[in-house]
Amino acid sequence: MSSSAKHICTICHYDDISKAAVTWCKECEVFFCGDCEKPHKKLRVTMIHKTMSSQDYQKLPIVMQEISSTCRDHNKKFERFCSFHACPCCDQCITDKHQNCRDMEQLLDNDKQVKVSVENELREVNDDLDKAITYLKTRIRTIDTQKTEAFEQIRYFRKLIDDYLNKIEQKILNDLDSNHSELKLNMASIVLQMEQRLSKIEQIQSEFTKMTQYATELQKYIGLREIKKTTSQTSKYIEDLESGDHFIEKNLEVNISSALQSILQDVKSFGDIHINATYSTLKLKAGKKDQAQCIPVIDQIKPKLFKRLTIPQNMKFLNIMACLVLPDDKVIILDYNKKQLLLFSDDGKFMKKVVTFREYPIDACFVRNNTVAVIFGSANQARLVDVEWKTIIQKVEISHCCYGVASDGRNLIISSDNYKITKVNLDDMSQTIFEKGVKELCYISLFQGNITGTTSSQSKICCWKSTGEPFWTFQPEDIVEPGGLTLDKNGFVYIASHGNNSVVVVSPDGKSSRKILSGADEIKAPWAIDINSKTGMMVVSSYISDEGRDTFYDTAFIYKI
Numbered sequence: 089m090s091s092s093a094k095h096i097c098t099i100c101h102y103d104d105i106s107k108a109a110v111t112w113c114k115e116c117e118v119f120f121c122g123d124c125e126k127p128h129k130k131l132r133v134t135m136i137h138k139t140m141s142s143q144d145y146q147k148l149p150i151v152m153q154e155i156s157s158t159c160r161d162h163n164k165k166f167e168r169f170c171s172f173h174a175c176p177c178c179d180q181c182i183t184d185k186h187q188n189c190r191d192m193e194q195l196l197d198n199d200k201q202v203k204v205s206v207e208n209e210l211r212e213v214n215d216d217l218d219k220a221i222t223y224l225k226t227r228i229r230t231i232d233t234q235k236t237e238a239f240e241q242i243r244y245f246r247k248l249i250d251d252y253l254n255k256i257e258q259k260i261l262n263d264l265d266s267n268h269s270e271l272k273l274n275m276a277s278i279v280l281q282m283e284q285r286l287s288k289i290e291q292i293q294s295e296f297t298k299m300t301q302y303a304t305e306l307q308k309y310i311g312l313r314e315i316k317k318t319t320s321q322t323s324k325y326i327e328d329l330e331s332g333d334h335f336i337e338k339n340l341e342v343n344i345s346s347a348l349q350s351i352l353q354d355v356k357s358f359g360d361i362h363i364n365a366t367y368s369t370l371k372l373k374a375g376k377k378d379q380a381q382c383i384p385v386i387d388q389i390k391p392k393l394f395k396r397l398t399i400p401q402n403m404k405f406l407n408i409m410a411c412l413v414l415p416d417d418k419v420i421i422l423d424y425n426k427k428q429l430l431l432f433s434d435d436g437k438f439m440k441k442v443v444t445f446r447e448y449p450i451d452a453c454f455v456r457n458n459t460v461a462v463i464f465g466s467a468n469q470a471r472l473v474d475v476e477w478k479t480i481i482q483k484v485e486i487s488h489c490c491y492g493v494a495s496d497g498r499n500l501i502i503s504s505d506n507y508k509i510t511k512v513n514l515d516d517m518s519q520t521i522f523e524k525g526v527k528e529l530c531y532i533s534l535f536q537g538n539i540t541g542t543t544s545s546q547s548k549i550c551c552w553k554s555t556g557e558p559f560w561t562f563q564p565e566d567i568v569e570p571g572g573l574t575l576d577k578n579g580f581v582y583i584a585s586h587g588n589n590s591v592v593v594v595s596p597d598g599k600s601s602r603k604i605l606s607g608a609d610e611i612k613a614p615w616a617i618d619i620n621s622k623t624g625m626m627v628v629s630s631y632i633s634d635e636g637r638d639t640f641y642d643t644a645f646i647y648k649i
Contacts, residue, residue: 097121391647395436413620463490492531503529560598571615584614
């Protein structure tokens with residue numbers, strides 16, 4: 089079909105004549121000029137065909153103009169539509185390429201119903217977009233208000249701190265003035281007394297010279313006795329001053345409160361700004377049926393074995409603490425025995441040793457790009473490792489024992505068995521500790537801002553909001569001594585049940601569970617598990633017997649969910 093601004097008559101074009109078209113026949117799919125249109129209207133076969141002006145045809149979207157009702161490969165009319173391949177088919181197409189396709193619909197059978205359905209869907213989508221835009225604009229205004237309120241709260245609290253610091257500063261300054269005045273007044277009073285006595289002694293010294301030159305013997309005798317009496321009294325006065333505390337050096341010193349000094353050492357931030365995610369109040373209509381069909385129920389989850397890791401002979405007897413599926417489906421293994429990270433290809437073959445540690449690693453998680461985070465239990469430390477460059481790029485000191493680690497690419501969440509969770513901001517490495525409502529956690533995983541983990545004292549699965557507030561708790565009967573856990577794109581929780589050789593899946597609401605892998609699937613004492621939520625690839629660690637020997641070593645199985 090031509091999509092130019094001006095169409096020409098198809099019939100005349102066959103004779104190399106270019107005449108402007110005035111009509112388009114929907115069934116013949118040709119343009120007619122005024123002369124060619126007349127016989128088309130008179131012929132009994134074509135007189136009932138539906139036509140439209142070429143100007144109206146031009147108003148159709150270009151993509152519609154390019155659609156033909158005739159198969160270009162076989163020059164036959166399209167009869168059916170293949171839903172699987174999303175294309176129309178003629179009879180020959182069905183014979184050649186679509187014999188095994190199930191969803192073959194008869195074209196135009198339900199034209200009216202399809203039209204009504206599309207109209208309804210368009211209306212619903214239009215309404216939903218309007219609602220969603222209005223909703224998000226309202227949310228933007230809301231968070232603008234929240235920002236203003238938060239700013240005012242921060243400034244108000246800052247003023248309270250400033251006012252309080254000014255108050256206690258003034259008090260210590262007043263104390264400084266008072267002590268200084270007291271010390272100065274005491275010493276100044278003594279100085280005044282001593283200056284008076286000094287003046288008298290100097291006067292006596294002056295009179296003594298004159299007395300020895302001009303006085304009679306009797307006058308000298310009596311005068312000298314008076315001088316001796318005065319000097320004795322002055323000496324006694326000096327001795328009394330010295331024996332007292334008048335000459336002790338009294339210095340002014342200031343001791344800044346240790347609580348104030350600790351602010352500079354312990355207070356690392358003014359507070360914490362976080363995004364608290366809650367369920368949306370927006371209710372949309374479009375796509376609900378299709379969406380419901382896409383999310384599986386728990387009974388439909390059936391892993392298919394894809395590959396088993398090929399462990400090199402010189403690397404057997406691993407103790408796998410964590411296994412990770414990277415975005416490109418390569419697999420990372422964290423080995424406790426030799427304190428190392430190992431990289432395997434997406435088909436399970438060993439590629440390289442990434443790094444070896446000095447301490448024993450406990451858990452690991454993928455962070456972003458080529459970065460993996462590894463934690464070290466009682467060493468109270470996490471390290472960021474660049475897998476491509478095989479190097480440790482960051483060390484993070486944690487204030488508590490590290491048990492489990494998870495990441496959303498922006499933060500590290502590190503759990504412990506002493507009722508604490510630490511969030512590490514990966515941009516500035518600032519830390520926030522959550523204690524309220526937190527249980528003694530083992531391994532953890534993140535999904536849509538919520539933290540899901542296992543407890544160390546019981547075989548329970550718990551879910552918390554990002555603020556530390558409990559969301560749900562579930563204790564499945566088919567979980568014994570849980571190890572690692574992970575979540576898929578729909579929020580289903582997968583747990584390595586170490587104590588009964590199985591993998592168990594728990595529903596997103598924490599109300600039901602089902603065993604999806606067991607000893608019958610050659611799963612033995614699984615401990616580590618991870619899923620690439622985008623590709624559906626799952627890796628699970630398991631014991632396996634060494635061929636020809638009575639020994640076991642750790643490996644991992646790769647499944648497609």
